[in-house]
Each structure stands twice: as C-alpha cells, then as structure tokens.
Amino acid sequence: MAPVRPGGAEIFRERVEKAQVEAAYWEGKLGTVHDLRVCLINDGTQILFAATYSDEFNPYVVDVINFATPWIDHMFTDVAEGYPGLKSPDALAYIAKHQVEASVWYGSNEDATVRDVARGQRTLAALGELLDAAQA
Known part of the structure; x- marks a missing residue:
C-alpha cells in the first residue's frame, strides 16, 4: 500500500483498462499468482497491490521483477509516490517500506x-x- 502522488490517481485510472487486458499475459509469465488486486483506496490517496501467490514472498517479488516489470511499471510509474521502477536498485527497499502483511489470511x-x-x-x-x- 503506497501513497499516490498528486495527479497519480488520474494517471492510474487512464491506465487501468490496458493493465486489466494484459493481466492474464503477465501473470501467466509468473505462474505463481492465484489472484491479484490493484486499486486506489482512501479517496485515491493510496494505491493497494494485494496478491495471493504460491511460494514465499521474496521469490515471488524476484519473479515479478524478472517477468512482469513492464506491466507493474505501467501501473505504478507516475502514480505511486516515490516509485523507482522495478529495475531500480531501490525497488526492493521501496516494496519493503510499503509492504503490509495481512493479520488474517485464509x-x-x-x-x-x-x-x-x-x-x-x-x-x-x-x-x-x-x-x-x-x-x-
């Protein structure tokens, strides 16, 4: 869950249709995603990325970086405040900073x-x- 930069909500809304159309392609490259939700919350001031995936967190993030960077970057660049892009050396630190682990998961x-x-x-x-x- 990350803060949205000024004007980022409008950019995200413009990109949603393309991201949805491409979802199966990019997630198919990963092969570990059971379900995924990306949405604006709190009146467009935050963006939520919520996924249920097979395996552990770190291997999942590495797979996302290796196989789905263009898709994720399309959704988050110029939308999430401070988002460095997945190929940036700062990507893992950015993800860790904004990660919220579920208190209840079933x-x-x-x-x-x-x-x-x-x-x-x-x-x-x-x-x-x-x-x-x-x-x-």
Missing part, C-alpha cells in the same frame, strides 16, 4: 500451487470428456 487450498490447480482443471476436463464418450 486459503481453502493453501498447499495447491497455481500449476496444481491448472493441472487439476485439465484432468477434470479430460475425465469429463471420457465420461461423456463412455455414455454416448
């Missing part, structure tokens, strides 16, 4: 990775096709 399948869920969906679809063929 995951119904917390041990299942995104890849496990996708594999399970493919398996269920194949089983459904097999059962449909057997009934025909």
Whole structure:
C-alpha cells in the first residue's frame, strides 16, 4: 500500500483498462499468482497491490521483477509516490517500506500451487470428456 502522488490517481485510472487486458499475459509469465488486486483506496490517496501467490514472498517479488516489470511499471510509474521502477536498485527497499502483511489470511487450498490447480482443471476436463464418450 503506497501513497499516490498528486495527479497519480488520474494517471492510474487512464491506465487501468490496458493493465486489466494484459493481466492474464503477465501473470501467466509468473505462474505463481492465484489472484491479484490493484486499486486506489482512501479517496485515491493510496494505491493497494494485494496478491495471493504460491511460494514465499521474496521469490515471488524476484519473479515479478524478472517477468512482469513492464506491466507493474505501467501501473505504478507516475502514480505511486516515490516509485523507482522495478529495475531500480531501490525497488526492493521501496516494496519493503510499503509492504503490509495481512493479520488474517485464509486459503481453502493453501498447499495447491497455481500449476496444481491448472493441472487439476485439465484432468477434470479430460475425465469429463471420457465420461461423456463412455455414455454416448
């Protein structure tokens, strides 16, 4: 959760549609994100980045930097106060400064990775096709 610079809320609102359209592409490159929310809060004075991801925090952040920098930078550059860009040597310090760990978190399948869920969906679809063929 980071403060929004003056005029940043309007910039973010202009960029939201493109960011939403590209979400599946960029998150697909990571392969560890269960869900993600980025929104303005507190009357546009703060921006919230909230994600549920597989694995630990530090490897997740490194993956975001390695695979999704253009997308994240599109949402946060000139929006979040002091945002240095993910390729900056100051990026990790900026993230740590604004990080808020959840006091309560619940995951119904917390041990299942995104890849496990996708594999399970493919398996269920194949089983459904097999059962449909057997009934025909």
